Amino acid sequence: MSFFILGFLTGLSLILALGAQNIFVIEQGLKKNYIFIVCLICSISDLILIFLGIFLFDYLENYLSGTAEFILNILLVIFLIYFIFEKIKSNYQNINFNEQQTILSFKSVIIKTFGFTYLNPHVYSDTVFFLGNFSKNFEIFNKYYFGLGAAISSLIFFFLLGYLSKFFSNYLKGEKIWKYINNFIIIFMSCLCIYIFRDLYNFIV
Numbered sequence: 001m002s003f004f005i006l007g008f009l010t011g012l013s014l015i016l017a018l019g020a021q022n023i024f025v026i027e028q029g030l031k032k033n034y035i036f037i038v039c040l041i042c043s044i045s046d047l048i049l050i051f052l053g054i055f056l057f058d059y060l061e062n063y064l065s066g067t068a069e070f071i072l073n074i075l076l077v078i079f080l081i082y083f084i085f086e087k088i089k090s091n092y093q094n095i096n097f098n099e100q101q102t103i104l105s106f107k108s109v110i111i112k113t114f115g116f117t118y119l120n121p122h123v124y125s126d127t128v129f130f131l132g133n134f135s136k137n138f139e140i141f142n143k144y145y146f147g148l149g150a151a152i153s154s155l156i157f158f159f160l161l162g163y164l165s166k167f168f169s170n171y172l173k174g175e176k177i178w179k180y181i182n183n184f185i186i187i188f189m190s191c192l193c194i195y196i197f198r199d200l201y202n203f204i205v
Contacts, residue, residue, distance in 0.1 A: 003138065003149070004149040006146060007150040008150065008152060011046075011131070011149065013184070013185050014127075014130065015046070015154055015158075026161060028162065029161065037110065038109060038113050038158075042113065043151075043159070045117045045118065046158075047154065047155070049123060049127035050150050053127050053132025054135050056128065057132040073133075073199055077196050080130075080192060081193065083130075084189050087185050087186050087189070131147070
């Protein structure tokens with residue numbers, strides 16, 4: 001169960017980043033514009049990509065030497081440092097939800113949702129690369145728990161973000177609440193970075 005919680009918190013920390021996809025979900029929630037299908041597509045897509053990443057690295061693990069795993073961990077640390085830096089930088093940027101855009105048709109919503117999901121490089125770096133790489137040394141059942149926790153956090157987040165965006169629009173549009181969220185992400189990801197550093201140190205020693 002601890003791996004489920006770890007997956008949940010890790011997935012939540014990644015998805016809480018205020019990017020184009022999340023802003024699009026908020027916009028549709030504020031306008032009550034096909035919000036269910038938007039949240040459903042985002043959630044199912046994350047589930048697919050999360051388990052793709054986890055089992056892709058599980059498959060590759062049989063072909064990875066100790067040196068290759070060391071290199072992957074270095075890349076993971078670089079990604080984490082970059083991710084943390086981006087979160088720190090975002091605390092000093094203005095947020096614009098652009099809620100006055102025209103209401104989109106059902107077809108346009110579907111196309112845009114898939115676009116914001118599958119054409120977004122951060123989605124792949126977060127789900128396939130980060131979660132897959134981070135969990136590559138877990139036991140097989142722990143991989144399932146970890147992936148399930150991450151997928152459920154994604155599902156809960158998207159539906160809450162979409163359906164509560166109207167009711168909490170003043171808070172969601174306020175920069176202060178997102179700075180608190182970013183600070184939580186920075187702290188949690190820094191802890192994960194220390195965890196990876198420990199593995200690197202053990203390999204070198």
